[in-house]
Amino acid sequence: MSASPVLETPSDHELASAYRAGDERAAAELVRRHAPALGRYLYSSGAAADEVEDLVQEALFRAFRRLDGWRGEASFRSWLFAIGGNVLRDEFRRRKGRHVLSLEDRDLPDRADPEADLAATETEEGLRRGIASLPRLQREVFLLRTQQGSGYTEIAAALGTTAGAARVHYHHAVKRLKELVR
Amino acid sequence: MSDCERLSDRMPEVALLRAAWSAEEAAHLASCADCRAEWDLVLAAHRLEASGPSVDPATMAAAVQHRLASERMADRRGRWGWALGGLAAAAALALVVGRGPESRQGTAPAVAVTADPLVPLPELEGLETAQLDTLLQALDGPLAGTSAPDSTTADDDVDAELEQLLATWEG
Numbered sequence: 028m029s030a031s032p033v034l035e036t037p038s039d040h041e042l043a044s045a046y047r048a049g050d051e052r053a054a055a056e057l058v059r060r061h062a063p064a065l066g067r068y069l070y071s072s073g074a075a076a077d078e079v080e081d082l083v084q085e086a087l088f089r090a091f092r093r094l095d096g097w098r099g100e101a102s103f104r105s106w107l108f109a110i111g112g113n114v115l116r117d118e119f120r121r122r123k124g125r126h127v128l129s130l131e132d133r134d135l136p137d138r139a140d141p142e143a144d145l146a147a148t149e150t151e152e153g154l155r156r157g158i159a160s161l162p163r164l165q166r167e168v169f170l171l172r173t174q175q176g177s178g179y180t181e182i183a184a185a186l187g188t189t190a191g192a193a194r195v196h197y198h199h200a201v202k203r204l205k206e207l208v209r
Numbered sequence: 210m211s212d213c214e215r216l217s218d219r220m221p222e223v224a225l226l227r228a229a230w231s232a233e234e235a236a237h238l239a240s241c242a243d244c245r246a247e248w249d250l251v252l253a254a255h256r257l258e259a260s261g262p263s264v265d266p267a268t269m270a271a272a273v274q275h276r277l278a279s280e281r282m283a284d285r286r287g288r289w290g291w292a293l294g295g296l297a298a299a300a301a302l303a304l305v306v307g308r309g310p311e312s313r314q315g316t317a318p319a320v321a322v323t324a325d326p327l328v329p330l331p332e333l334e335g336l337e338t339a340q341l342d343t344l345l346q347a348l349d350g351p352l353a354g355t356s357a358p359d360s361t362t363a364d365d366d367v368d369a370e371l372e373q374l375l376a377t378w379e380g
Protein backbone atom coordinates (compact mmCIF):
# COMPACT_ATOMS: atom_id res chain seq x y z
CA MET A 28 0.00 0.00 0.00
CA SER A 29 1.55 3.28 -1.03
CA ALA A 30 1.38 6.27 1.26
CA SER A 31 -0.53 9.23 -0.09
CA PRO A 32 1.66 12.25 -0.74
CA VAL A 33 1.69 14.81 2.04
CA LEU A 34 0.58 18.17 0.71
CA GLU A 35 2.41 20.78 2.71
CA THR A 36 0.68 24.08 3.20
CA PRO A 37 2.98 26.83 1.99
CA SER A 38 4.05 29.33 4.62
CA ASP A 39 3.24 33.02 4.34
CA HIS A 40 6.89 33.57 3.42
CA GLU A 41 6.66 31.12 0.56
CA LEU A 42 3.42 32.64 -0.67
CA ALA A 43 4.89 36.13 -0.52
CA SER A 44 7.94 34.97 -2.50
CA ALA A 45 5.68 33.28 -5.04
CA TYR A 46 3.65 36.45 -5.44
CA ARG A 47 6.81 38.50 -5.93
CA ALA A 48 7.75 36.03 -8.66
CA GLY A 49 4.45 36.68 -10.40
CA ASP A 50 2.14 34.00 -8.98
CA GLU A 51 -1.24 35.68 -8.56
CA ARG A 52 -2.71 32.66 -6.83
CA ALA A 53 -0.28 33.16 -3.97
CA ALA A 54 -1.79 36.61 -3.34
CA ALA A 55 -5.28 35.12 -3.35
CA GLU A 56 -4.21 32.52 -0.80
CA LEU A 57 -2.68 35.14 1.49
CA VAL A 58 -5.90 37.14 1.28
CA ARG A 59 -7.99 34.07 2.10
CA ARG A 60 -5.80 33.35 5.10
CA HIS A 61 -5.77 36.76 6.66
CA ALA A 62 -8.68 38.87 5.43
CA PRO A 63 -11.30 37.57 7.89
CA ALA A 64 -9.03 38.09 10.90
CA LEU A 65 -8.05 41.53 9.62
CA GLY A 66 -11.73 42.44 9.39
CA ARG A 67 -12.35 41.39 12.98
CA TYR A 68 -9.25 43.26 14.10
CA LEU A 69 -10.40 46.47 12.43
CA TYR A 70 -13.87 46.07 13.86
CA SER A 71 -12.41 45.58 17.34
CA SER A 72 -10.32 48.70 16.75
CA GLY A 73 -13.46 50.77 16.22
CA ALA A 74 -14.20 50.51 12.49
CA ALA A 75 -17.87 50.70 11.56
CA ALA A 76 -19.28 47.32 10.63
CA ASP A 77 -20.35 48.49 7.17
CA GLU A 78 -16.91 49.91 6.39
CA VAL A 79 -14.86 46.93 7.44
CA GLU A 80 -14.78 45.38 3.94
CA ASP A 81 -13.51 48.55 2.30
CA LEU A 82 -10.87 49.00 4.99
CA VAL A 83 -9.73 45.40 4.65
CA GLN A 84 -9.48 45.74 0.90
CA GLU A 85 -7.45 48.94 1.19
CA ALA A 86 -5.12 47.41 3.76
CA LEU A 87 -4.52 44.32 1.62
CA PHE A 88 -3.98 46.45 -1.48
CA ARG A 89 -1.39 48.54 0.33
CA ALA A 90 0.26 45.44 1.73
CA PHE A 91 0.74 43.83 -1.69
CA ARG A 92 1.99 47.06 -3.19
CA ARG A 93 4.80 47.18 -0.68
CA LEU A 94 5.29 43.53 -0.01
CA ASP A 95 9.05 44.02 -0.29
CA GLY A 96 8.77 45.97 2.96
CA TRP A 97 7.85 42.79 4.81
CA ARG A 98 11.14 41.25 5.80
CA GLY A 99 9.77 38.62 8.13
CA GLU A 100 10.78 40.09 11.50
CA ALA A 101 7.09 40.07 12.39
CA SER A 102 4.58 37.54 11.09
CA PHE A 103 2.76 38.47 7.90
CA ARG A 104 -0.45 38.83 9.91
CA SER A 105 1.03 41.23 12.48
CA TRP A 106 2.60 43.26 9.66
CA LEU A 107 -0.71 43.31 7.81
CA PHE A 108 -2.59 44.36 10.94
CA ALA A 109 -0.17 47.23 11.41
CA ILE A 110 -1.00 48.36 7.86
CA GLY A 111 -4.67 47.95 8.75
CA GLY A 112 -4.06 50.27 11.70
CA ASN A 113 -2.61 52.86 9.30
CA VAL A 114 -5.63 52.54 7.02
CA LEU A 115 -7.97 53.04 9.96
CA ARG A 116 -5.99 56.07 11.12
CA ASP A 117 -6.15 57.55 7.61
CA GLU A 118 -9.89 56.95 7.52
CA PHE A 119 -10.21 58.67 10.86
CA ARG A 120 -8.19 61.65 9.58
CA ARG A 121 -10.20 61.75 6.35
CA ARG A 122 -13.29 62.20 8.46
CA LYS A 123 -11.46 64.99 10.26
CA GLY A 124 -11.83 63.50 13.68
CA ARG A 125 -15.35 62.16 13.41
CA HIS A 126 -15.19 58.82 15.08
CA VAL A 127 -15.47 55.71 12.97
CA LEU A 128 -16.92 53.60 15.74
CA SER A 129 -20.50 52.55 15.20
CA LEU A 130 -22.50 50.28 17.40
CA GLU A 131 -25.34 49.71 15.03
CA ASP A 132 -26.67 46.44 13.71
CA ARG A 133 -25.31 44.25 16.42
CA ASP A 134 -27.55 41.26 16.85
CA LEU A 135 -27.75 39.88 20.31
CA PRO A 136 -26.43 36.35 20.46
CA ASP A 137 -29.08 33.71 20.71
CA ARG A 138 -27.88 31.70 23.68
CA ALA A 139 -29.34 29.86 26.62
CA ASP A 140 -28.92 32.64 29.18
CA PRO A 141 -30.21 35.91 27.65
CA GLU A 142 -29.32 37.99 30.71
CA ALA A 143 -25.76 36.76 30.81
CA ASP A 144 -25.52 37.22 27.05
CA LEU A 145 -26.78 40.76 27.30
CA ALA A 146 -24.24 41.51 30.00
CA ALA A 147 -21.48 39.96 27.90
CA THR A 148 -22.54 41.94 24.84
CA GLU A 149 -22.62 45.15 26.83
CA THR A 150 -19.15 44.40 28.15
CA GLU A 151 -17.89 43.77 24.62
CA GLU A 152 -19.40 46.98 23.33
CA GLY A 153 -17.99 48.90 26.26
CA LEU A 154 -14.65 47.31 25.56
CA ARG A 155 -14.84 48.23 21.88
CA ARG A 156 -15.57 51.82 22.79
CA GLY A 157 -12.71 51.76 25.26
CA ILE A 158 -10.29 50.23 22.75
CA ALA A 159 -11.23 52.81 20.14
CA SER A 160 -10.48 55.59 22.62
CA LEU A 161 -6.97 54.34 23.39
CA PRO A 162 -3.86 55.90 21.91
CA ARG A 163 -2.96 54.04 18.75
CA LEU A 164 0.02 52.04 20.02
CA GLN A 165 -1.81 51.00 23.19
CA ARG A 166 -4.79 49.89 21.10
CA GLU A 167 -2.75 47.91 18.60
CA VAL A 168 -0.50 46.28 21.17
CA PHE A 169 -3.53 45.29 23.27
CA LEU A 170 -5.38 43.75 20.33
CA LEU A 171 -2.38 41.95 18.88
CA ARG A 172 -1.63 40.57 22.30
CA THR A 173 -5.12 39.53 23.42
CA GLN A 174 -6.69 38.53 20.11
CA GLN A 175 -3.74 37.10 18.22
CA GLY A 176 -1.62 35.99 21.16
CA SER A 177 1.43 37.71 19.65
CA GLY A 178 4.51 38.07 21.80
CA TYR A 179 5.99 41.44 22.65
CA THR A 180 9.00 40.91 20.38
CA GLU A 181 6.80 40.23 17.38
CA ILE A 182 4.45 43.10 18.21
CA ALA A 183 7.45 45.39 18.53
CA ALA A 184 8.72 44.33 15.10
CA ALA A 185 5.32 44.89 13.50
CA LEU A 186 4.73 48.28 15.06
CA GLY A 187 8.28 49.58 14.88
CA THR A 188 8.92 49.80 18.60
CA THR A 189 10.80 47.82 21.24
CA ALA A 190 9.54 44.79 23.15
CA GLY A 191 9.90 46.69 26.42
CA ALA A 192 7.88 49.61 25.08
CA ALA A 193 5.23 47.21 23.75
CA ARG A 194 4.90 45.68 27.24
CA VAL A 195 4.48 49.12 28.77
CA HIS A 196 1.84 50.04 26.16
CA TYR A 197 -0.02 46.83 26.94
CA HIS A 198 -0.12 47.47 30.67
CA HIS A 199 -1.22 51.07 30.14
CA ALA A 200 -4.00 49.82 27.86
CA VAL A 201 -5.13 47.23 30.41
CA LYS A 202 -5.16 49.78 33.20
CA ARG A 203 -7.15 52.25 31.12
CA LEU A 204 -9.61 49.64 29.89
CA LYS A 205 -10.22 48.32 33.40
CA GLU A 206 -11.34 51.82 34.36
CA LEU A 207 -13.46 52.29 31.24
CA VAL A 208 -15.17 48.91 31.18
CA ARG A 209 -15.77 48.66 34.94
CA MET B 210 8.57 39.20 38.18
CA SER B 211 5.52 39.07 40.44
CA ASP B 212 2.79 36.45 40.27
CA CYS B 213 0.46 39.05 38.79
CA GLU B 214 2.93 39.86 35.98
CA ARG B 215 3.50 36.19 35.24
CA LEU B 216 -0.23 35.60 35.09
CA SER B 217 -0.73 38.65 32.91
CA ASP B 218 1.85 37.36 30.43
CA ARG B 219 0.08 33.99 30.23
CA MET B 220 -3.47 35.32 29.82
CA PRO B 221 -3.61 35.64 26.01
CA GLU B 222 -2.25 32.12 25.54
CA VAL B 223 -4.82 30.66 27.91
CA ALA B 224 -7.66 32.73 26.41
CA LEU B 225 -6.73 31.44 22.94
CA LEU B 226 -6.68 27.87 24.38
CA ARG B 227 -3.01 27.46 23.54
CA ALA B 228 -2.27 26.85 27.23
CA ALA B 229 -4.11 26.17 30.48
CA TRP B 230 -3.79 27.52 34.01
CA SER B 231 -1.77 25.51 36.43
CA ALA B 232 -3.34 24.83 39.85
CA GLU B 233 -1.11 27.48 41.36
CA GLU B 234 -2.09 30.06 38.75
CA ALA B 235 -5.76 29.23 39.10
CA ALA B 236 -5.48 29.72 42.87
CA HIS B 237 -3.83 33.09 42.40
CA LEU B 238 -6.49 34.15 39.90
CA ALA B 239 -9.22 33.21 42.36
CA SER B 240 -7.69 35.30 45.10
CA CYS B 241 -6.43 38.39 43.18
CA ALA B 242 -9.16 40.87 42.17
CA ASP B 243 -6.77 42.83 39.97
CA CYS B 244 -5.77 39.75 37.97
CA ARG B 245 -9.42 38.68 37.69
CA ALA B 246 -10.34 42.08 36.26
CA GLU B 247 -7.57 41.77 33.71
CA TRP B 248 -8.57 38.20 32.88
CA ASP B 249 -12.18 39.32 32.30
CA LEU B 250 -10.85 42.00 29.97
CA VAL B 251 -8.76 39.54 27.99
CA LEU B 252 -11.73 37.17 27.67
CA ALA B 253 -13.97 40.03 26.53
CA ALA B 254 -11.38 41.05 23.92
CA HIS B 255 -11.31 37.46 22.74
CA ARG B 256 -15.13 37.39 22.45
CA LEU B 257 -15.08 40.73 20.69
CA GLU B 258 -12.70 39.33 18.10
CA ALA B 259 -15.06 36.43 17.49
CA SER B 260 -18.08 38.71 17.15
CA GLY B 261 -16.70 40.93 14.38
CA PRO B 262 -18.35 41.09 10.93
CA SER B 263 -17.37 38.36 8.53
CA VAL B 264 -15.35 39.16 5.44
CA ASP B 265 -15.77 36.73 2.57
CA PRO B 266 -12.20 35.73 1.70
CA ALA B 267 -12.94 34.68 -1.90
CA THR B 268 -14.74 37.92 -2.74
CA MET B 269 -12.00 39.90 -1.03
CA ALA B 270 -9.26 38.01 -2.90
CA ALA B 271 -10.97 38.78 -6.22
CA ALA B 272 -11.41 42.46 -5.33
CA VAL B 273 -7.78 42.89 -4.24
CA GLN B 274 -6.44 41.08 -7.31
CA HIS B 275 -8.60 43.25 -9.55
CA ARG B 276 -7.22 46.41 -7.96
CA LEU B 277 -3.64 45.18 -8.21
CA ALA B 278 -4.12 44.23 -11.87
CA SER B 279 -5.70 47.61 -12.64
CA GLU B 280 -2.80 49.39 -11.02
CA ARG B 281 -0.27 47.32 -12.95
CA MET B 282 -2.04 48.19 -16.22
CA ALA B 283 -2.09 51.86 -15.31
CA ASP B 284 1.64 51.66 -14.53
CA ARG B 285 2.33 50.04 -17.87
CA ARG B 286 0.30 52.66 -19.69
CA GLY B 287 2.23 55.32 -17.85
CA ARG B 288 5.55 53.76 -18.75
CA TRP B 289 4.54 53.45 -22.43
CA GLY B 290 3.44 57.05 -22.36
CA TRP B 291 6.84 58.11 -21.14
CA ALA B 292 8.58 55.85 -23.65
CA LEU B 293 6.53 57.23 -26.55
CA GLY B 294 7.12 60.75 -25.35
CA GLY B 295 10.84 60.04 -25.22
CA LEU B 296 10.77 58.56 -28.72
CA ALA B 297 8.88 61.58 -30.07
CA ALA B 298 11.42 63.90 -28.47
CA ALA B 299 14.29 61.86 -29.90
CA ALA B 300 12.67 61.90 -33.35
CA ALA B 301 12.21 65.66 -33.21
CA LEU B 302 15.84 66.09 -32.18
CA ALA B 303 16.98 63.81 -34.99
CA LEU B 304 14.99 65.91 -37.50
CA VAL B 305 16.58 69.11 -36.31
CA VAL B 306 20.06 67.61 -36.41
CA GLY B 307 19.39 65.94 -39.79
CA ARG B 308 18.32 69.24 -41.34
CA GLY B 309 21.30 70.96 -39.82
CA PRO B 310 23.35 71.60 -43.04
CA GLU B 311 20.30 73.18 -44.77
CA SER B 312 19.64 75.50 -41.94
CA ARG B 313 23.32 76.25 -41.63
CA GLN B 314 23.34 77.33 -45.32
CA GLY B 315 20.88 80.01 -44.45
CA THR B 316 22.57 81.24 -41.38
CA ALA B 317 26.23 80.94 -42.30
CA PRO B 318 26.59 84.27 -44.23
CA ALA B 319 25.12 86.24 -41.41
CA VAL B 320 27.57 84.65 -39.04
CA ALA B 321 30.44 85.32 -41.46
CA VAL B 322 29.52 88.99 -41.87
CA THR B 323 29.42 89.62 -38.22
CA ALA B 324 32.50 87.53 -37.55
CA ASP B 325 34.83 89.10 -40.18
CA PRO B 326 35.66 92.36 -38.40
CA LEU B 327 36.50 90.42 -35.33
CA VAL B 328 39.20 88.33 -37.04
CA PRO B 329 42.52 89.91 -36.14
CA LEU B 330 45.05 90.08 -39.01
CA PRO B 331 47.98 91.96 -37.51
CA GLU B 332 50.18 91.11 -40.57
CA LEU B 333 48.05 93.47 -42.72
CA GLU B 334 48.58 96.36 -40.36
CA GLY B 335 52.27 96.64 -41.26
CA LEU B 336 51.75 96.80 -45.08
CA GLU B 337 51.98 100.00 -47.18
CA THR B 338 49.02 101.02 -49.35
CA ALA B 339 50.79 99.91 -52.52
CA GLN B 340 51.57 96.56 -51.04
CA LEU B 341 47.92 96.16 -50.02
CA ASP B 342 46.80 97.03 -53.58
CA THR B 343 49.11 94.42 -55.01
CA LEU B 344 47.80 91.89 -52.57
CA LEU B 345 44.19 92.69 -53.39
CA GLN B 346 44.86 92.43 -57.13
CA ALA B 347 46.45 89.08 -56.57
CA LEU B 348 43.37 87.93 -54.63
CA ASP B 349 40.94 89.29 -57.26
CA GLY B 350 42.79 87.70 -60.15
CA PRO B 351 42.44 84.14 -61.45
CA LEU B 352 43.42 81.59 -58.85
CA ALA B 353 45.70 79.71 -61.17
CA GLY B 354 47.13 76.67 -59.56
CA THR B 355 44.88 77.02 -56.57
CA SER B 356 41.54 75.96 -58.08
CA ALA B 357 40.56 72.35 -58.21
CA PRO B 358 41.92 70.95 -61.48
CA ASP B 359 39.30 68.22 -61.57
CA SER B 360 36.39 70.66 -61.69
CA THR B 361 37.93 72.56 -64.67
CA THR B 362 38.49 69.46 -66.73
CA ALA B 363 35.05 68.23 -65.80
CA ASP B 364 33.54 71.48 -67.17
CA ASP B 365 35.56 71.10 -70.39
CA ASP B 366 34.32 67.54 -70.80
CA VAL B 367 30.71 68.64 -70.37
CA ASP B 368 31.17 71.41 -73.02
CA ALA B 369 32.68 68.94 -75.49
CA GLU B 370 29.82 66.51 -74.94
CA LEU B 371 27.23 69.27 -75.51
CA GLU B 372 28.92 70.35 -78.75
CA GLN B 373 28.96 66.74 -79.90
CA LEU B 374 25.24 66.38 -79.10
CA LEU B 375 24.34 69.57 -80.98
CA ALA B 376 26.37 68.40 -83.98
CA THR B 377 24.45 65.14 -84.14
CA TRP B 378 21.10 67.02 -84.00
CA GLU B 379 22.13 69.48 -86.66
CA GLY B 380 23.45 66.73 -88.81
